[in-house]
Amino acid sequence: xxxxxxxxxxxxxxxxxxxxxxxxPLVVGxxxxxxxxxxxxxxxxMEAGGFHGWAQLVADGxxxxxxxxxxxxxxxxxxxxxxxxxxxVPYLLALIVIPIGPGTQVGVDLDLGLFFALAVMxxxxxxxLMAGWGSANKYSLLGGLRSAAQLMxxxxxxxxxxxxxxxxxxxxxxxxxxxxxxxxxxxxxxxGGLVFFTAGLAELQRPPFDMPVADSEIIxxxxxEYTGLRFALFLLAEYAGIVLLCLLTTVLFxxxxxxxxxxxxxxxxxxxxxxxALAFVVIWLRVSYPRLRADQLQKFAWTVLIPLxxxxxxxxxxxxxx
Amino acid sequence: MNPQSENPQSQNPQEPGRRAVPGSxxxxxxxTTFKTMVSHAHTRQYPDVSPELPPRTRGxxxxxxENCTSCMLCARECPDWCIYIDxxxxxxxxxTPGGRERTRNVLDRFAIDFSLCMYCGICIEVCPFDxxxxxxxxxxxxxDIREMLHEKDRLGEWVETIPPPVAxxxxxxxxxxxxxxxxxxxxxxxxxxxxxxxxxxxxxxxPEPPEQQPAPPELPKPAEPPQSSQPPEPPADSDEGxxx
Numbered sequence: 001x002x003x004x005x006x007x008x009x010x011x012x013x014x015x016x017x018x019x020x021x022x023x024x025p026l027v028v029g030x031x032x033x034x035x036x037x038x039x040x041x042x043x044x045x046m047e048a049g050g051f052h053g054w055a056q057l058v059a060d061g062x063x064x065x066x067x068x069x070x071x072x073x074x075x076x077x078x079x080x081x082x083x084x085x086x087x088x089v090p091y092l093l094a095l096i097v098i099p100i101g102p103g104t105q106v107g108v109d110l111d112l113g114l115f116f117a118l119a120v121m122x123x124x125x126x127x128x129l130m131a132g133w134g135s136a137n138k139y140s141l142l143g144g145l146r147s148a149a150q151l152m153x154x155x156x157x158x159x160x161x162x163x164x165x166x167x168x169x170x171x172x173x174x175x176x177x178x179x180x181x182x183x184x185x186x187x188x189x190x191x192g193g194l195v196f197f198t199a200g201l202a203e204l205q206r207p208p209f210d211m212p213v214a215d216s217e218i219i220x221x222x223x224x225e226y227t228g229l230r231f232a233l234f235l236l237a238e239y240a241g242i243v244l245l246c247l248l249t250t251v252l253f254x255x256x257x258x259x260x261x262x263x264x265x266x267x268x269x270x271x272x273x274x275x276x277a278l279a280f281v282v283i284w285l286r287v288s289y290p291r292l293r294a295d296q297l298q299k300f301a302w303t304v305l306i307p308l309x310x311x312x313x314x315x316x317x318x319x320x321x322x
Numbered sequence: 323m324n325p326q327s328e329n330p331q332s333q334n335p336q337e338p339g340r341r342a343v344p345g346s347x348x349x350x351x352x353x354t355t356f357k358t359m360v361s362h363a364h365t366r367q368y369p370d371v372s373p374e375l376p377p378r379t380r381g382x383x384x385x386x387x388e389n390c391t392s393c394m395l396c397a398r399e400c401p402d403w404c405i406y407i408d409x410x411x412x413x414x415x416x417x418t419p420g421g422r423e424r425t426r427n428v429l430d431r432f433a434i435d436f437s438l439c440m441y442c443g444i445c446i447e448v449c450p451f452d453x454x455x456x457x458x459x460x461x462x463x464x465x466d467i468r469e470m471l472h473e474k475d476r477l478g479e480w481v482e483t484i485p486p487p488v489a490x491x492x493x494x495x496x497x498x499x500x501x502x503x504x505x506x507x508x509x510x511x512x513x514x515x516x517x518x519x520x521x522x523x524x525x526x527x528x529p530e531p532p533e534q535q536p537a538p539p540e541l542p543k544p545a546e547p548p549q550s551s552q553p554p555e556p557p558a559d560s561d562e563g564x565x566x
Contacts, residue, residue: 288348
């Protein structure tokens with residue numbers, strides 16, 4: 001009997017996480033459509049679904065599903081076909097360990113939660129590499145190699161700044177980190193938070209760090225040869241990545257479900273508000289800044305972000321010892 | 323790498339003189355996009371909201387059929403020959419027995435081929451009877467180019483969409499018609515004055531002539547009120563003045 005309820009609970013948690021995984025990226029995508037349009041003096045989608053084009057992404061999904069899935073002749077079929085899954089599934093897995101509210105409001109309360117999330121996000125970056133290598137297309141290859149260079153450079157500051165929080169909390173469990181969080185962590189971990197967010201943007205290849213997909217230079221980088229549903233999966237992976245990055249930043253640096261009041265009952269709401277505010281910043285940055293050049297990108301990672309994250313690590317260590 | 327390539331975090335434009343605070347460019351960029359976001363979008367929702375067209379929009383050419391005398395001036399002036407006019411003569415029986423019969427032109431067909439028309443407006447300029455007019459209506463696209471040839475009933479439907487004429491600029495010269503009408507009115511006034519003076523001379527033989535002097539300054543006055551309200555139709559008024 002207890003085993004039956006256990007299975008039921010597991011199934012329920014999986015379903016909830018899966019639904020969130022399918023819906024929240026679409027909400028962020030719609031937000032991007034609208035916010036970006038208004039930042040450029042446009043209105044964005046206004047027709048699909050009637051009210052301010054709310055169903056635009058649903059319509060896009062239907063369109064993608066109808067398209068032919070083309071695999072180039074010279075492509076490495078297996079790698080080519082597997083790549084979208086490799087890009088997408090890790091974000092789903094990482095979503096499981098992220099707490100959205102106090103207590104048991106988490107898919108799985110893993111002791112190694114932070115480690116798991118970062119490791120799985122590291123797998124996700126293999127997707128573009130596989131796509132770039134498997135497409136048998138020079139633009140895809142260039143995009144894939146650019147991805148590789150960029151991801152290598154930005155994985156380090158991402159992990160170093162996350163380590164700083166783990167040190168401050170004294171645990172790798174994401175729920176433990178949120179519980180240990182105090183408001184004074186905001187100034188204390190400020191540098192780490194900025195580095196984490198920036199490096200995460202670069203990991204996701206979001207503008208202004210979108211050199212690997214620079215459309216004016218190499219068409220669409222690693223995704224050039226993709227059509228139909230596989231292409232849609234890559235796009236979904238991008239937005240799932242945004243959601244995950246914003247959730248992680250919220251949990252690690254902004255106190256997760258901590259809020260001004262009603263933390264026990266409205267914890268999930270505080271998490272959601274912070275996450276969507278960060279997602280808005282992601283979009284805002286995309287609209288505001290031009291793309292970084294290859295050398296600027298590398299220089300920024302190695303001479304700015306990594307020293308900053310090391311400095312944050314030192315500050316955290318000193319404060320912990322004191 | 324290139325030593326002059328700037329750190330992306332401090333994108334200072336190379337301004338001569340002072341150096342900006344590092345990162346101020348980044349903040350400025352964010353502020354610009356945010357300001358644009360909270361101000362109104364430039365998009366016009368065209369099919370839902372009809373556009374505000376300027377008053378002299380050249381949308382389509384409308385035909386006021388009653389004014390047309392089938393004189394063919396428009397068809398002959400049209401640079402690409404896109405106006406088709408057919409007419410025949412009708413005889414009107416004499417109104418009084420023994421009088422002369424009259425003939426007049428009856429318009430059978432008036433069509434403009436808008437697939438040829440280049441919207442130069444020469445036909446409208448040239449029409450002496452104001453039978454053609456610009457209408458701002460523009461939604462008359464067709465699926466087949468042959469359906470762009472519009473007959474007089476369709477051209478007549480567009481008459482309702484002709485906007486009233488725009489008021490003249492304050493500093494603008496008066497239209498020619500008004501000047502003509504004023505001239506005619508002044509002529510009439512002097513004739514009346516002369517008549518009055520002659521009558522006065524006849525009636526009063528006593529020597530008191532200075533009373534008739536202040537009349538001339540009032541001459542232009544009576545002509546003004548009827549003309550200023552309706553500028554496009556003064557020729558009729560000037561005809562009236564001539565007839566009287």
